[in-house]
Amino acid sequence: MPLMDYLWLAIIIFTMTLTPEQFNKLATKDDLNHLETKLKSKMATKNDLNHLETKLKSKMATKDDLNRFATKDDLNRFATKDDLNRFATKDDLNHLGDKVNSLEVKMATKDDLNRLGGKVALLANNVNDLEDKVDILAENMSELLTSVDGLAKKVDNINYEFTSNLVAHDRFEKRITKLEKQPITSAP
Secondary structure (H helix, E strand, O other): OOHHHHHHHHHHHHHHHOOHHHHHHHOOHHHHHHHHHHHHHHOOOHHHHHHHHHHHHHHOOOHHHHHOOOOHHHHHOOOOHHHHHOOOOHHHHHHHHHHHHHHOOOOOOHHHHHHHHHHHHHHHHHHHHHHHHHHHHHHHHHHHHHHHHHHHHHHHHHHHHHHHHHHHHHHHHHHHHHHHHOOOOOOO
């Protein structure tokens, strides 16, 4: 039962046992107006709620904003460890080097092998660095998607709370208007 209904019920019960003079001392129209003024100064108006909604909309990410982030399909375009394992290893390159050298009449010199070994080592380091960066990127994207999901849920909660507050405000406003229109009568 709403607060104003309780107040009226209490007033009706008290008027049955009080004299009209005592009743008039309990609550006057000025007292109710003063109470209404106090309530209006503490409660948000439609303009306040509209201003808050506008402010929230300007600061919060929209669905279009969230769509600009990477999707799971975008992340699938990056190389995985399995993809990187399909590349040639150092042993594969050495074996390939042996095959090439056997086809040529000239034998590879020690300097040739050292250069090839250095390039293979550099390539292996680059592949390891790339694997580490891909792992970090995947973790960061997971955190980002979790944060975006949390933001979307908060936006939904704020919308529900805003609507609930707006409906409650309108309901109280109708009741106060109805009470203002009713004349205060004293009991016989």
